[in-house]
Amino acid sequence: MTNNELSRQVAGISQLSLAAALDQSVDCVKVIGLDGTVAYVNPNGLCAMEIDAPSDVLGKQWETLWPEAGRPHIASGFATAQAGGVSRFRAHCPTAKGNSRWWDVSVSALRDDTGKLISYLAVSRDVTDAELSRQVLETATRELHHRLRNTYTMISSLIRGFARGDAHNDAFAGQMAERLIAMGRAQALFTSLEVPCSLVELIDALVLPFGSAFCPVATDQVRDMPIARALADTIALVVGELAVNSSKHGAIAHGGAITLSSEDQDGDIVITWHEISNRPVQATSRDGGQGLNLINRIVRLREGAIDLDWQPDGLTARLRFKGGAAA
Template sequence: MRQKAFVVAVPAAVPGERRSLEPLRALIVDDDEFDRMTVKRMMLSAGFAVRAEECESAASALRLLEAESFDLVLLDFNLNLPTYDGLYVVRALRARGVRVPVVVLTGQDNAEVAVELMKAGASDYLAKSSLSADRLGHALRSALRIHRLEEEARTAQEALRASEALNHSVLAASGDCIKLLDLSGRLLSLSQAGQCMLEIDDLSTVVGSDWLDFWKDADRVAAEAALERARAGEPGRFVGHCPSMKGKSLWWDVLLTPIRGVDGRPERILCVSRDMTALKQRESFEQQLVGIVSHDLRNPLNAILVSADLLLRKEGLDERTVKAMSRIRSAGQRAARMIRDLLDFTQARLGGSIPITRAPADLASVCGHVIEEVALAWPERRIVPSLPARLDAYVDADRIAQVLTNLLSNALQYSPAGTDVTAALREADGLAVLDIHNHGTPIPEGFLPRLFEPLQRATAAHDRSSRSIGLGLYIVKQLVRAHSGVIEVVSTVEAGTTFTVRLPLTGMA
């Protein structure tokens, strides 16, 4: 049975919100109706006014693409397996001369598959498990932009050969750094925008120079590979660091496209470089934040906690001092948990996932201990467990305990006093299934699509003393995903709210 890649729907448009939507005629090719609907809603949330056609098979998609014009294709990689897949469709399109940009969506993130798709002519490759409206919107705009540049380059080929003056005017029309190279890689011309971005005072000093000399070390190796692909008649692309002539640090997303002659062979190479320095600077800031949080905050906080524990063990303390030290220790523990959440959040954003260390574990025992610990922190509430005698699994027990602690704390915090919270663990079809249920007001339907996004809360009213900073459920989802599992939520007035986690017992999905 095919496993759903999307668990929670994407956010719907906010009532009354005015946005300028970009028109987009798209073809969505996926044999799963739910996934097609989710992709359409994500595109709307990303700011596109979508006119979408839908196909369930490779054959119907190819026929439609030959007959009609689309701005973009969103293609499920696992389409109609085992006979066809996304790679087959991309290759068939390019073989038939259909140049529409294709963004491939897949349930699994596989670098080798991504490389093959890009070689075949796909514009981008996105894993459904980590897909969001922002990420999809960025990928679609990037694919459309690159496709537009490629089409502009094709349209300009004859004009470039006929008139060098027209060549300069086309290059000057773009705000990107655009270069024209000969097949050996020598610089023939540079757009005005590129000259300004690279801080070149005298263009004659660089025209005729070897373009590869602009790149150093690993970036030069990547540039050589991209240039070789362009010489062979295929687009070449890489990201690298190339400072300006005056030493300003600049990062570039570089696309090299062959310009063909009448005989169809590459004659020159169009190099389009997009400045992505701001993005690299944001990544650098996040990396610095990891160091600050993990060292400059965690170490002094540990000293505070140790000192508070030592003072509380001293005999002869009066009641007022004990209460004060207990508040210090409690606040320090909350701060330590916040730091842990921030570290996990940053690790997930930088590395794509939170690292885990699997080992054999008894999930029933892990859940039992967590339920006891959480119950001690909520003495006025009752947690009703339903656990098997034993359930062996290959997991990171500490991380699973973190998942359950977050879900139980969330259920207790957002349910009425005097009601029970239920924690049930069972095995089903080779999976460990964990259900956390609470009564009370359901999660607003409009918020469900954003429930697992960072820095979100289901309600405006919350306990100000809580340690939560809106990262708990985001981290829970990342930890479940790191275990190759899925998490779902059902919330209604009649049934209450249930979070369900499904994990493979063997560690393999």
């Protein structure tokens, strides 16, 4: 069905039928005039907002019904609708009786047959339960991150304590402690389940502690972009595994250099790990080794791809994810 055919069908529906459909909607449906005043609210909307009578809101500025923090969304919503788009936002607004509510709101334009803007349609859905559940989960996640960082610190202290007095073990303990601290820093980048983190900050936290004069690690070619939590976890696992592999068999263990870079290729994020070791590569796999197999499984689960290009003196690993950057 074309848009014109759909428009003709909608035009054939009586105003009475349209009004009945709006009245039966479970969402809070409002028609807002061009001057920003409320021209219509459906009965379920009045109930959801705990408004006793339509006269309590009709003719009032819609933005004045919102707390100060939510009002910029209203102006932005009108501007988006005027330009032909649909604005969506989530904000807090108590009911008329003062009860706390969270709303998912969409604002779009209503136009006449000539395309002239005549009013705005605002649809609000009560998402209080979902928002409160999200906040509880986010608080619990922050607490888990805090405890995890404390655990890393405790393990680092224990490792250093057990190794004290043995020069060989003490050096190893110092290296392990640095890696545990790096893992803690990577976790600290996420203060929210939804807010993305910086790719540069993530990569730096993961690999810079491995760098030394013996094996410099360069990240200045990493292009910064926001990375969603799920993808960042995958990147952390893969880059972490490459670093561990290098610390056992490659440049970190035997000297050399590591360079990381990233770029946006047609909307995909591509991360490159380039490693040159002072010792020639002895083997690209070993019996019982699970690391590289783990990397491949992790990347496939994220609908990504990884290419491992082994050279006589090192490795170039290219990691690609579709639509990697967070919106």
